[in-house]
Amino acid sequence: MKKFYIGTNWKMTKTLEEGLLYTRELKKVSEQLDHSKIELFIIPSHPSLIPIKSEIEDSTIKIGAQNMHWEERGAYTGEVSPLMLQEIGMDIIELGHSERRAYFNETDKAINKKVHAALNANMKPLICIGEKLDEKENNISVETLSKQIKLTLKGLNKEHLPHILLAYEPVWAIGENGIPADSAYVSYIHGEIRKILVDLFEETGSQVPILYGGSVNLDNYLSYFEDKNVNGLFIGRAAWDMISFEKILKTCHSLL
Ligand code: PEP
Numbered sequence: 001m002k003k004f005y006i007g008t009n010w011k012m013t014k015t016l017e018e019g020l021l022y023t024r025e026l027k028k029v030s031e032q033l034d035h036s037k038i039e040l041f042i043i044p045s046h047p048s049l050i051p052i053k054s055e056i057e058d059s060t061i062k063i064g065a066q067n068m069h070w071e072e073r074g075a076y077t078g079e080v081s082p083l084m085l086q087e088i089g090m091d092i093i094e095l096g097h098s099e100r101r102a103y104f105n106e107t108d109k110a111i112n113k114k115v116h117a118a119l120n121a122n123m124k125p126l127i128c129i130g131e132k133l134d135e136k137e138n139n140i141s142v143e144t145l146s147k148q149i150k151l152t153l154k155g156l157n158k159e160h161l162p163h164i165l166l167a168y169e170p171v172w173a174i175g176e177n178g179i180p181a182d183s184a185y186v187s188y189i190h191g192e193i194r195k196i197l198v199d200l201f202e203e204t205g206s207q208v209p210i211l212y213g214g215s216v217n218l219d220n221y222l223s224y225f226e227d228k229n230v231n232g233l234f235i236g237r238a239a240w241d242m243i244s245f246e247k248i249l250k251t252c253h254s255l256l
Helices: 016-030 046-055 082-087 099-101 108-120 133-137 139-154 183-206 222-227 242-255
Strands: 006-011 038-043 062-065 093-094 124-129 165-168 212-215 232-235
Touching: 006 133, 006 242, 016 038, 016 046, 016 242, 038 139, 038 242, 046 062, 062 082, 082 108, 099 139, 108 124, 108 139, 124 139, 133 139, 165 183, 183 212, 183 222, 222 232, 222 242, 232 242
Parallel strands: 006 038, 006 232, 038 062, 062 093, 093 124, 124 165, 165 212, 212 232
Antiparallel strands: none
């Protein structure tokens, strides 16, 4: 049985103090989980990474950063480098979240450079892809995702593939104004993403975990979890509240 991934990106929502309180609660929950079944990860804001990393040192929770530059060093004010994130023990680097694409003009080409940089620094890129509402309405979701996959994974070979994670996050389903996606639609799209990966990388393409994210909540998480095409859940708001996150984690765990 493969591990099921469950993780959360805190975005810009938690101060260090709030993040530490949250992490202490999450540690108690994680102690009750069998980590051969669930890979649990958190993605705090940059200033919290070092203290939160030391808080989870004695646990099996994995930690990641929300973004990074692709260069090791240089005159890039406000950026952090792969070298810096590797030095503080990051497991995962989240790349290409739709908010970074929308508000910070992040392109597939830039994400691709970051993917290579993360892999070179022995950290797992968690690459976010997703179509916008008008792309869905014009029936070009799969074409859009195919383009994003081909461009963000450009230059990778089969040896890299076991070290990457993909998150399908339809832009129209994310955040406060997001419309939760129908699980049949998610299943279909995950199947199409898998076909694209297998076309590109043959058998190794079938090994890449494909997580789903976008308004996952207590009412719908099981519908995604139960789908064999979904290898993990990437959760925002419903994971920032420990009561709902604990319920999601424990229920999924009991069903694995
Ligand atoms: C996200 O923004 O990546 C996300 C999944 O958020 P939410 O679950 O709150 O829609």
